[in-house]
Amino acid sequence: MSGSQRQAHNAPPARSLIARLLGGALPAIAMVVALLHASLAFATTTGALKGVTSDLTGLPIPGVTVTLSGVGMIGGSQERVSDANGAFNFVQLLPGEYELTAAKTGFKAVTLKGIQISVNRTMVQNISLPEESSDVEVVEVVRQKTIDVEDTTIGEVLTKDYLQNIPTGRDYQSAVTMAAGVIGYGNPNMAGAGTNENTYMLDGANITDPVTGTFSVNFNYDAIQQIEVVLGGYMPEYGVSLGGIINLVTESGTNNLEFLSSFFYLNGNWGPRIDGRFTADGFELAPSAFDQSYRIITVSGKVSGPVVRDKAWFIVSYEHARSLIQNIGIDVPRDYDAHYVLAKLTVQPSSEHRFTTFIQLDPTVIDNTDQTTQTVRPEAQGRQAQGGVVTQARWQWFLTPDANLDTAFVFQKSFIEVGSVPCTHNRNLGYHPCEPGELENNTDWTTPGRLGSFGAYDSVTYPYFTFDDRFRYQASTKLNIVSIDAGAFGTHDIGAGVEVNQTVWDTIQGYTGNVYYVDLNLLPYDPQTLVNWYAVETTGPIKYRTTGSQWSTYIQDAWKVVPNLTLKGGARFDRSIQRNDLGEPVVEGMLLAPRAYFSWDPFGDQKSKVSGGYGRFNDSSNLGVASFVSGASYGFKLVYGEINGEYTSNNQALAFDVPRGNDNVANENLLMPRVDELLLIVERELIPDVAIRNNLVYKMTRYLFEYDELNVIYDEDGSAIIGSRFSDPFNTISRLRTPQLARRNYIQYDLTLDKLQAKRWSARLTWTYANSLGTSQSSLSGSFANDPQSQYNYGPQFTDRNHVVKAFGYWQLPTEPWDQTIGFLVTYYSGAPLERFYYSEKDFGYSLRIFDRGIYTRWPGLWEASVKFNQDIDVRRGTLQLQLDLLNMFNFQTPDSFWATFYSNNRMLIASRQDPLQIQLGVRYEF
């Protein structure tokens, strides 16, 4: 049974194709598809700095006092004394800008400013100390390192500069699309994986939805310090994911009291959007223009500062996001109304201990939430309420400067309530407004809904309702020891950790009033005569609980064999058990995931890098799997009304079993889905601040969850039922498997020209070539059930966009005293395969059958160009910043999704196009 997904303010989530296809007649079948996961991941929210002190000839100088300080350095500045090899290091540094000073008697002190520390990166900063008599300048602003010669990951860190100056939209889901290998919005496809195969982390807490494997938190964009996007090559510490990792790190505050408030208004009502095909009653229209609502308003505030100087910092942020966005052919917009709250406290009472705690809330109400069906009628307006709380308590114990223990506890509760409401609080939407005494913000449990049939109108979600509560309890601890000197055998950075993760999914699902009415043939129904309608009673709401337990442990080592060669290796072991509603373990899995990488600086000048290696990553948790075999499903008790011109009562031919249980089974020998990854990275600094990067990734994903249908037997091409094994052919019995055939192969090559921030500008140009072939796009591939009688179709996947170009950057104009910045983002995605569906009696309509994936055609390529203009104005006590964004400035309106088929024909109807030209005006005040 699939779980509902969180939504972001700028777009509703794409619903599964099978839900589109099955329509309102069989929502229970649509629910069956759910093989979901949430990955385990350890916290990584800090960076590190290390280097060697030497004289101007390069000879190491031991005993140099190295002091690191920075406005974002809680606990005050830190000192190290370089060892016999001149080496020093600082760990567990909050991301931000630092200053490094080195001093020793007989040498001039050297101060290096502008050192940027990023999350999960180790900055290598060697220091050359001139002798006392030297006249060499001793204060300098360091350049950013173009090449991180010890890093083996593929991915990017999106710093505050990028987040503020690149026109991507004000949410992290949009911002991560800047990274190479990331496709799509909301829940993106990363490195060829499915949208439910990524891991989301917030300040080290795993916030991946334990049911859907998608994001589960929205929050204040201004509170983000950095976003790390990781697509591969990461160490065991960092967790597992078949796709990528989105690691969000929020600000922590400083010793300065800082305040930020902002107001943004985005309007996309620029020009009509065409190709609306259906009116509210489902009648087809010729392609025509629609008044398109596209408005987003965000108001946010943030306060941060010291509670106790150098000891305790806080940050509190709030954002209100309101959007009214209308999809093609939908006559009323989706109304998204959200409040994001983040409160965080970081305390470092001594140099040995640091405590961090935060709480994040994001209550949201979304009216007319379902923008993918043609009609939501006033009496069945859809509403999704979502939100939850994430809280973390973390203790970092610095045993020595080189060893620390990092322990964290996380609790998360999220809820999603989807249902219909009888009236709306928004009188501008054109719905029936609430009268005094009417339910307004409550989901309607009692009013039976109406479903259309035969094109009358269509509604999948309503009157169906879902109340979900999802819980996560997580505890982890890890030990890090760096710079272990092994003499002639180099140095080692060793880490080890354990993590326990318990997830719970409580859900109630049903039909309002335990009945739904189906209207026939576009004609008005007559409730008295049973003409043109019929009703289906259900057995009532079903309630169930599924639980998951996961344990993970890892050990890893980064072995610096010689100064210019680092070998990284390790392994992690994941064990998971998911239990169904009866408490029975239905899915058990374990996997040892080894990883081995190297990183070589061939010239030893930190201007070149060749790295690569092998890693295995898995998908360790699947609450949806437990749900799949939970033993809970609807019974359809009674059908009556006019069917096919005849008045019938208790028509057994149309009635299903009463009540109906779930006969699905799980194969005892399920495997944990995994990906084996090979990668090769070659980087070279061309000129100072400019580097060329080459990434080559090959991923072999195997043993994705699939189900095959055990009961129904089909004809030669799977288009018609000719028999059944156990019971009537309408009763599907599925078996969960992880067959070897459920696989995909993905290759990606990135060529990047990277100009780091210097001389007032920064830019990045990436061309990505990718190929994605396989039988299954994701662990949700059950939507293309590979039944008996059907072949596993191996072919291009949805992510098979062969060419992607991303270019972005910003330029701080030399217009002093004006402080102006221009940012830009240009993206191009070549077309993706579009599958075609054929009439199938088995699926009561159209479905994908034996034809190879992607043979029909490909989506058109997508271009998009956006610019951003920031104007800073010094005002009393602070800075006022005016922002202007032109998103999709050329108003490209290329289709980006399709209804593969609809009703009784097989046309490719355009479901949505690119978001139109949007103009966003913003004001930020900061001191």
Place this chain on the structure above:
Amino acid sequence: MNHPLRSNGLRSALLLLPLAACTYDEGIIVQDMVGTIVVPEAAATRTFAYEDGTEQTVTDTRVIGPIYLGLYASVDANVLAYPHPEMGPIIDPDVPGDTYPYGGTAVGDVRFACVEFLTCKTVSGRFMDYDAIVEWFRDVVKDPVTDSSGVEVPSGDWLKQECYDLLFVTQDSEVRITAYEDRNDDGVIDEKDLDFVQRSDGAFEAPFTIFQQDFVEGFSLWGWMDAPSPADQSFRTCDPTEGFNVAEYDADFYGGTLYDNLLNFPSNYIERGDYVASTGFTYQSADETPELLIDFLVE
């Protein structure tokens, strides 16, 4: 150019990977089961008697109806007047027992050919092209294909266009009623790419595949052929009141679809003139490739 992931060189290189898990045994035997069915020449031969008193005897793949193949617990030669799979308990005296097939498939489907006249009368894998449909009914059956207005369909091209318009498709491979792919890889799409090929002994043979079958040692393959009705060339295994609905202009009809219990209750549909397999093939291993003879004429 070959796809990079299909490159032999790259594949070979990847063999070096530690992919021991690729040999993982799920513990269940699920595999495509392949074999051949053979239909005697007599089953593909029919004598047509025309109103003018003449007769014509034709041996042609177009006489061969859909073949339904099932995997059953066993085949019983004595339960009915013809060999039939073992049945479960008879609960209703008027209804035969359920045969509870383990799996099955069809060789050739009764498929809608886009005009009401042809509902339940055309089988995939039998007609080379649309002309072959029109000519068969016009020249052999002597009952020309007509459109919804009762006007004789003039050509295969007309019928093809009707299918394209009705089904919103653009290729024969999407209609899937004529020969649409070069199955034997000889470079041309011809009669040899239909389901059946005539052997030197006059019999017709066709390959079959039962996809992803759970193997049960000792189960038997058995099948039968629904021969076209002598009266109107329709097939009894097809329900003309269901299937693709055509509702436009003055036409309102269904294209027909197969009944959903053909393998469970075959005796409900087998009638005089049909052929069944006189003996089933009992599997001892999933790798066997049986040749099943559909040779027993039901009298």
